[in-house]
Structures are given as structure tokens and as C-alpha cells.
Amino acid sequence: MNNKHTNWYKNAVIYQIYPRSFCDTNNDGLGDINGIISKLDYLKELGVNCVWLSPIYDSPQKDNGYDISNYTDIYPPFGNMNDCKKMIAEMHKRGIRLIMDLVVNHTSDKHKWFIDAIKDKNSPYRDYYYIRKGKKNGKKPPNNWKGFFGEGAWTRIEGTDEWYLHLFTKEQPDLNWENPKLREDIKNILRFWLDLGVDGFRCDVINLISKKQDFKSRFPKPALTGSDAFINGPRLHEYLHELYRDVYANYDCMTVGEAVMATSKVNISLTDPAREELDMIFNFSHTDSDNIGGVKYFYRKFKLTRFKNRLNKQQVSLEGKGWNSLFIENHDQRRSVGRFGTVEGNINSSKALGATYFFLKGTPFIYQGQEIGMRNAHFKSMDEIKDVESHNIKGILDKMPLPKKKMQQIIYDVSRDNARTPMIWDNSEFGGFSNIEPWIRLNKDKDIVNVKNALEDKNSLYYFYQEMIKFKKEHQVITDGSFKMIAINNPHIFAYVRENEDEKVVVISSFSNKPRKFKYLERLCDSDIKITNYEKHEKALQPFEVRVYLIDKK
Ligand code: ISL
Ligand code: CA
Numbered sequence: 001m002n003n004k005h006t007n008w009y010k011n012a013v014i015y016q017i018y019p020r021s022f023c024d025t026n027n028d029g030l031g032d033i034n035g036i037i038s039k040l041d042y043l044k045e046l047g048v049n050c051v052w053l054s055p056i057y058d059s060p061q062k063d064n065g066y067d068i069s070n071y072t073d074i075y076p077p078f079g080n081m082n083d084c085k086k087m088i089a090e091m092h093k094r095g096i097r098l099i100m101d102l103v104v105n106h107t108s109d110k111h112k113w114f115i116d117a118i119k120d121k122n123s124p125y126r127d128y129y130y131i132r133k134g135k136k137n138g139k140k141p142p143n144n145w146k147g148f149f150g151e152g153a154w155t156r157i158e159g160t161d162e163w164y165l166h167l168f169t170k171e172q173p174d175l176n177w178e179n180p181k182l183r184e185d186i187k188n189i190l191r192f193w194l195d196l197g198v199d200g201f202r203c204d205v206i207n208l209i210s211k212k213q214d215f216k217s218r219f220p221k222p223a224l225t226g227s228d229a230f231i232n233g234p235r236l237h238e239y240l241h242e243l244y245r246d247v248y249a250n251y252d253c254m255t256v257g258e259a260v261m262a263t264s265k266v267n268i269s270l271t272d273p274a275r276e277e278l279d280m281i282f283n284f285s286h287t288d289s290d291n292i293g294g295v296k297y298f299y300r301k302f303k304l305t306r307f308k309n310r311l312n313k314q315q316v317s318l319e320g321k322g323w324n325s326l327f328i329e330n331h332d333q334r335r336s337v338g339r340f341g342t343v344e345g346n347i348n349s350s351k352a353l354g355a356t357y358f359f360l361k362g363t364p365f366i367y368q369g370q371e372i373g374m375r376n377a378h379f380k381s382m383d384e385i386k387d388v389e390s391h392n393i394k395g396i397l398d399k400m401p402l403p404k405k406k407m408q409q410i411i412y413d414v415s416r417d418n419a420r421t422p423m424i425w426d427n428s429e430f431g432g433f434s435n436i437e438p439w440i441r442l443n444k445d446k447d448i449v450n451v452k453n454a455l456e457d458k459n460s461l462y463y464f465y466q467e468m469i470k471f472k473k474e475h476q477v478i479t480d481g482s483f484k485m486i487a488i489n490n491p492h493i494f495a496y497v498r499e500n501e502d503e504k505v506v507v508i509s510s511f512s513n514k515p516r517k518f519k520y521l522e523r524l525c526d527s528d529i530k531i532t533n534y535e536k537h538e539k540a541l542q543p544f545e546v547r548v549y550l551i552d553k554k
Pocket of ligand 1: 063066067103148168204205258260296331332333389416
């Protein structure tokens with residue numbers, strides 16, 4: 001068969017839109033599709049050539065759209081199918097492709113499959129989910145597995161002795177991928193969107209779709225009890241290849257899978273082109289470097305060498321074997337400002353971090369607002385936080401013998417809502433996001449950090465990102481060159497070389513607030529500096545200085 005799947009994703013710079021918080025055009029306090037359309041010229045100007053859109057499907061919004069009740073319709077407050085088609089056309093007109101978020105590990109409990117499954121024991125949809133008899137005459141869950149939001153992974157179906165599996169909230173029942181009929185339905189959903197013109201998918205928690213079928217309790221209990229059964233389950237590769245063979249191969253589309261707790265080995269096996277599964281995955285090893293065991297609530301002091309080592313491992317292990325995604329933010333992570341060695345209020349530090357991740361080998365992603373240096377929300381009460389995860393965790397922590405004030409502060413600091421406050425377009429009352437009070441409060445620093453200010457300041461982070469995107473497009477070495485870390489043990493400086501036959505790029509960033517000497521600089525010429533955040537270059541690197549050198553080898 002003719003494989004239509006090409007490698008355009010290697011040249012993509014992808015901008016993630018969280019629709020709820022991007023731009024509200026009908027003044028209901030929620031972002032919408034028309035809002036996205038109204039900002040496409042802004043994205044074109046920035047230079048990105050692809051958008052990843054977080055879910056816009058119909059949904060009760062228990063988890064902001066990551067709980068889908070209808071895969072082929074739009075959540076009405078965001079717009080309708082015609083708006084969606086218009087958005088796709090307007091994007092394509094500007095040379096911007098679109099990848100949709102695809103959430104197929106679970107549905108909403110309001111999806112017609114699930115409603116039917118629990119209503120009728122003989123329903124063909126019953127086997128679309130994991131429904132099992134509880135222990136102790138149905139009074140206790142079938143096993144001791146735990147989900148990602150801290151709760152037990154089973155909920156009892158009211159008035160029965162049966163329970164259903166859900167790895168996220170109880171309103172997000174897990175789909176049973178063992179059932180071939182379900183897999184055919186999923187493929188049809190993929191085809192529906194590809195035929196409509198979308199260019200690919202960001203596949204939500206994709207490495208959870210296969211589960212070990214023993215459904216036994218695990219002892220002793222690890223923190224995420226049962227994870228050996230549901231992370232990278234036994235049929236994961238088979239299912240992904242099946243989707244590739246039956247769907248992706250017939251379209252020029254790309255896929256990026258969110259892989260929870262992925263090791264390099266898993267990363268290679270999921271992205272090796274010969275296996276025909278996914279084009280790339282999100283590997284969180286570097287964003288997890290400031291916490292213990294991948295649990296964001298157990299955060300620890302940032303250490304540059306740890307961050308460097310983890311990114312180095314991602315880069316080196318995939319060389320010649322698979323493809324990387326590059327990111328420092330998304331809708332689940334707190335903002336990068338003030339994180340990963342940067343300092344809030346110091347734009348140079350965000351430029352240093354920006355160039356550091358952006359020129360690694362792989363496809364860079366930019367999360368909405370990252371390009372203007374949007375900061376964390378600095379929440380002061382649980383009422384300001386809407387995220388179901390934060391509220392669930394708060395309930396659980398409150399029952400534990402832990403220092404209450406400290407735990408509360410941790411929730412404020414790491415809540416996913418830090419990334420979900422409205423995009424700030426200007427300094428008007430509601431930040432140009434809306435004309436009414438939005439669904440979640442605006443950042444208090446909206447008069448400082450907003451798009452209008454960024455566009456008026458030639459030294460803004462926005463223009464720095466614009467410059468980086470342009471540079472990447474103009475120099476193939478950023479896409480295909482080899483990667484080599486320099487001075488991996490240096491605790492203040494992140495430096496690496498990208499090189500192909502024609503060109504060599506050296507990226508050097510200081511993560512220190514003091515001047516730092518760096519021996520490697522002696523080998524380089526100031527006249528080769530193409531991107532930087534300082535006008536003059538001293539012998540030593542200035543605080544948070546970044547220099548991107550381009551050396552022509554011909
Ligand atoms: O954010 C997390 C923990 O705080 C992650 O564990 C996150 O839940 C995990 O990466 C899965 O995320 C994805 O699936 C979830 C959804 O809530 C997230 O927004 C989505 O990105 C369930 O669909
Ligand atoms: Ca709206």
C-alpha cells in the first residue's frame with residue numbers, strides 16, 4: 001500500500017492552544033473557535049506553522065474537555081462544526097496545520113456508549129468499558145488500583161454490585177481496547193477528523209490504553225497502585241501499529257503521543273519509524289526533574305545538571321532511532337517563568353531557557369502565553385482554582401497528617417490552573433480576553449505581561465521567539481544536525497553543538513545570576529553570534545546570557 005505519511009512534522013513549530021482560555025468573542029467568559037480564528041494572524045506573525053488544539057469536542061467539561069461525550073461534535077459554547085471547518089480553512093490559508101487532541105483512553109460518563117453500557121447488561125457497549133464485579137458482594141472495588149488524581153480507580157455502578165475502571169476522575173471511564181469493535185469505532189473517529197482536513201493528533205495518555213488483564217490487587221502498594229498493569233500495557237504497540245496501518249498511513253498526518261512516565265527505552269520503541277506507531281511522544285523526564293518520582297507535589301530545588309542530564313539522555317538515546325518533542329510548558333504544567341532555573345521578572349532568563357530547549361533536536365512546542373512570558377497565577381485561595389485535579393488532591397491531603405499550610409501552598413504553586421488563566425492580549429479590564437469576568441481569574445500582573453506590551457517592545461520575549469523560529473526555518477542543521485552536549489557537569493551553563501555537513505550551531509546559555517567564565521568561548525568568534533540577549537559580549541557570560549553561534553563550514 002502507498003504510505004502517504006511523510007515527515008513534515010520534523011519541520012513543524014507547534015503552538016498549543018487551550019481553547020477555553022485563548023480568546024472569547026461572544027463574551028460568555030469562555031474562549032471559543034471564533035476567538036482562535038481572530039488570532040491566526042498573530043500566530044502567523046510569530047511564525048509557527050502548526051497548532052495543537054486542546055479538546056473542543058462536546059463534553060460536560062468535568063476535566064475541561066478531556067472528558068468527551070461526542071467525538072464528532074463541538075462543545076456548543078466553543079462554536080459548531082461550521083466554525084470548526086472555517087477555522088481549519090483559515091489556518092491552512094496561512095500555512096498553519098492543525099493537530100487535534102485525541103482522548104481515547106477514556107470517554108466522559110455522559111458519552112452514549114457509557115450511558116448505554118451501564119443501563120443495559122446486554123448492551124453491545126458494555127464491553128467498551130471495564131466493568132467488573134466488586135469484592136465482598138460488590139461492596140468493595142474489584143482491586144486496589146489507584147488513578148492519577150489520587151483516588152481509587154473504580155466506581156460502583158449505582159444499585160448494582162458492579163464497578164467500572166477509571167484512571168482519572170470517576171466521570172472519565174476507561175475504554176476497553178481489547179474489544180475490536182471499539183478499535184474500529186476509534187479508527188472511524190480518526191478518519192472523520194482527517195477527512196475534515198486536520199493534519200494529525202496529539203494522543204492523550206496514549207500509553208495507558210492497554211491494560212494487563214489479570215485485574216489483581218498489587219502488594220506491596222506502590223504510590224500509583226496497579227501502574228505496572230496500565231502503563232505501557234502488553235498490547236500497546238499492537239494497538240498503535242493497528243491505528244497506523246489502518247488510518248495514519250492513508251493520510252499525510254502526524255502523531256505525538258503523551259506518554260506518562262516514559263523511559264528512553266519506551267520512547268524509542270514508540271517512535272522508531274520502522275515500527276509505524278507514533279511520530280514522537282512527550283517525554284516528561286526533564287519537566288519532572290524538579291520533583292521526586294514524577295509526582296509534582298513532591299517538588300524539590302531545581303538543579304541544572306539534573307535537567308541537563310535528562311534532556312541529554314532524551315537526545316542521545318533517540319539519535320538515529322526516533323524523534324523528540326521539545327517543550328517546557330503545556331496545560332498541565334505550571335508556567336516555566338520562575339521554573340527550570342529562570343527568575344520571574346528577569347526576561348533574559350526566559351530567553352536563555354527558550355533558546356536552550358528550542359534548538360535541541362526535535363519538534364518544538366510553544367504553549368499559549370509562553371512566548372510573552374506569562375507567569376504563574378499566584379493563587380491565594382481554593383476558590384480561585386477550578387481544576388478538578390487540584391480539588392481532588394486537596395481533599396486527599398486534608399485527610400493526611402501533613403502540615404496543612406505547607407501542603408496548601410504546594411497546591412497553589414503546582415496547580416494545573418497556573419497555565420490555564422486567560423491569555424492576556426492587552427491591559428484592559430479583562431486583558432482583551434473577554435469583555436466580562438472570565439471563567440477563571442486573570443493574572444494579577446496583566447498590565448505588565450501582555451501581548452500588546454510584547455509587540456511594542458523590540459526586546460520582548462515574543463520577538464526572541466519569533467527570531468528563533470525564523471532561524472530554525474532558515475537553517476536545516478537545527479532540524480537534521482547531530483547533537484552534542486558540552487560540559488555536561490557545569491552547574492551554571494547549558495551548552496551544546498548541533499552540526500551537519502554544512503553548518504555548525506553552538507548554543508550557550510547561562511543559568512546564573514553572576515558573570516561566569518566558560519572556557520569553550522575561546523574557540524568561538526563574536527561575529528558568529530546570531531541570536532543573543534545582550535548587546536555587548538564580554539569575555540565571561542553575563543547573568544542569564546544566551547549566545548547562539550552559527551559557523552559556516554563551507
Ligand atoms: O497533570 C498531571 C498530573 O498533575 C499529569 O499526570 C496528567 O494528568 C497526565 O499527564 C495526563 O494528562 C492528560 O490526560 C488527563 C488530562 O486531565 C490532562 O489535561 C491531559 O493532558 C486526562 O485526560
Ligand atoms: Ca466565548
